[in-house]
Amino acid sequence: MATGRTVAKYTRIYAGDMGEPKWQHSLCGLTRSIGPLAVSFDEIDATGMCDAIKGYLPGQASITPGQINVIMDPAAPDTSGGATMYPPSENSGTAAYTIGNPMILQIPIGIRAAPAAGDPTFAGVFPFLGMTYSDDGGLVTATFDLGSSAAAQYIPTYANPWGQLLHAFGAETAANSGTGVDGVAATANGGIMFLQVFVSAGNTTFKVQHADANLDGSFADLTGASIASTGVGGYWATVAPGTAVKRYLRWQMTAVANTFVMSFIRG
Amino acid sequence: MTIQITDLVDAISQLEIAGVRVLDMDEIKPEVLARECPVLMPEPLNFVSNIIVTRDTSGAASWAKKTIQYTINYVFLYAPVGAGRELQKYGEMVKRAFAVLDVFISHDDLTVNTTYDEAVDISPASVTEFGPVPDPAGNQYLGCRMQFVVTEFIN
Numbered sequence: 001m002a003t004g005r006t007v008a009k010y011t012r013i014y015a016g017d018m019g020e021p022k023w024q025h026s027l028c029g030l031t032r033s034i035g036p037l038a039v040s041f042d043e044i045d046a047t048g049m050c051d052a053i054k055g056y057l058p059g060q061a062s063i064t065p066g067q068i069n070v071i072m073d074p075a076a077p078d079t080s081g082g083a084t085m086y087p088p089s090e091n092s093g094t095a096a097y098t099i100g101n102p103m104i105l106q107i108p109i110g111i112r113a114a115p116a117a118g119d120p121t122f123a124g125v126f127p128f129l130g131m132t133y134s135d136d137g138g139l140v141t142a143t144f145d146l147g148s149s150a151a152a153q154y155i156p157t158y159a160n161p162w163g164q165l166l167h168a169f170g171a172e173t174a175a176n177s178g179t180g181v182d183g184v185a186a187t188a189n190g191g192i193m194f195l196q197v198f199v200s201a202g203n204t205t206f207k208v209q210h211a212d213a214n215l216d217g218s219f220a221d222l223t224g225a226s227i228a229s230t231g232v233g234g235y236w237a238t239v240a241p242g243t244a245v246k247r248y249l250r251w252q253m254t255a256v257a258n259t260f261v262m263s264f265i266r267g
Numbered sequence: 268m269t270i271q272i273t274d275l276v277d278a279i280s281q282l283e284i285a286g287v288r289v290l291d292m293d294e295i296k297p298e299v300l301a302r303e304c305p306v307l308m309p310e311p312l313n314f315v316s317n318i319i320v321t322r323d324t325s326g327a328a329s330w331a332k333k334t335i336q337y338t339i340n341y342v343f344l345y346a347p348v349g350a351g352r353e354l355q356k357y358g359e360m361v362k363r364a365f366a367v368l369d370v371f372i373s374h375d376d377l378t379v380n381t382t383y384d385e386a387v388d389i390s391p392a393s394v395t396e397f398g399p400v401p402d403p404a405g406n407q408y409l410g411c412r413m414q415f416v417v418t419e420f421i422n
Contacts, residue, residue: 112376
């Protein structure tokens with residue numbers, strides 16, 4: 001991964017309904033703005049009577065991707081991860097996303113280039129609260145309102161939405177025998193694996209593997225970071241708190257043709 | 268991180284534009300020959316203009332974040348004036364000029380050349396003077412002038 005500053009055009013937005021249908025989409029080509037990608041803790045007042053200043057403890061965290069403002073661009077259904085926004089339907093506003101359903105999001109931010117493995121990624125599952133259609137200077141746009149962590153796909157273990165991209169959007173047909181991404185240091189508090197499968201030739205087991213040395217032969221499965229994919233859809237898996245996660249991480253899968261995006265957030 | 272105009276212009280010269288020869292800074296022709304057309308080359312008179320450096324953060328000059336923006340000027344020479352049937356060439360020139368624009372619009376980060384990665388953005392700013400334009404020797408060619416705005420991060 002590159003380092004340094006970047007600009008918004010290298011951000012990618014992968015969204016998918018956790019209900020039915022499970023289509024996953026790349027929305028970046030239609031998205032005009034997203035965010036703020038926020039995590040904030042409640043402030044719990046713990047000030048003593050004779051303290052000169054107030055003191056606080058962090059309470060529980062709220063994680064939200066804010067709003068996604070997109071351009072309406074009706075097109076034929078596209079399940080290949082293309083940038084397609086469906087026309088409104090009677091009951092859902094869009095055919096692809098159902099209001100009220102949880103929506104999985106992975107938002108990798110490329111550093112002066114399209115996102116690559118190792119780049120920072122915001123990920124989570126959030127309730128799709130509502131949608132507003134409007135006329136913006138003649139252009140028809142839609143705004144998706146997304147709430148904090150979705151109760152229906154609740155991930156109560158970690159208060160951090162930021163991790164690393166392990167596999168940028170693209171196709172693979174074989175198991176991974178390459179090197180991984182550098183997490184700078186090992187950690188000891190588990191994490192969350194996020195996966196979106198855009199095109200799939202069949203049932204596949206996806207995994208995150210970790211290693212102390214960035215060599216193919218050093219990687220071993222990270223306990224808990226395993227998803228049995230049944231095809232196109234959004235998935236996540238948690239690695240239990242207290243689990244050691246080694247410095248280097250990489251994606252892994254059984255040898256089936258898949259187009260997918262994978263990220264991992266350390267606890 | 269230094270300003271990388273040399274790498275930038277080199278990256279541009281490696282763009283593949285059907286039927287157009289794209290020249291680097293060190294390939295500018297003092298006199299363009301008919302057989303070398305169509306050619307897109309840096310305009311030797313006023314090649315770089317409108318340089319603006321903006322400081323984005325506080326701190327020492329060597330590591331404070333800054334952004335530089337500048338315009339680079341190219342000349343597109345399609346065919347010598349008087350070659351062939353004049354009006355037919357004019358239409359072809361316009362078509363080819365827009366093919367050049369298409370390539371720049373779809374390569375706004377010049378990722379076609381992986382050795383150049385510091386330009387945040389390059390985008391067409393204007394295309395002017397459709398009609399006769401001179402090469403450095405003063406020979407008249409059907410063509411136009413193109414300006415591109417470049418944004419680079421410093422540090």
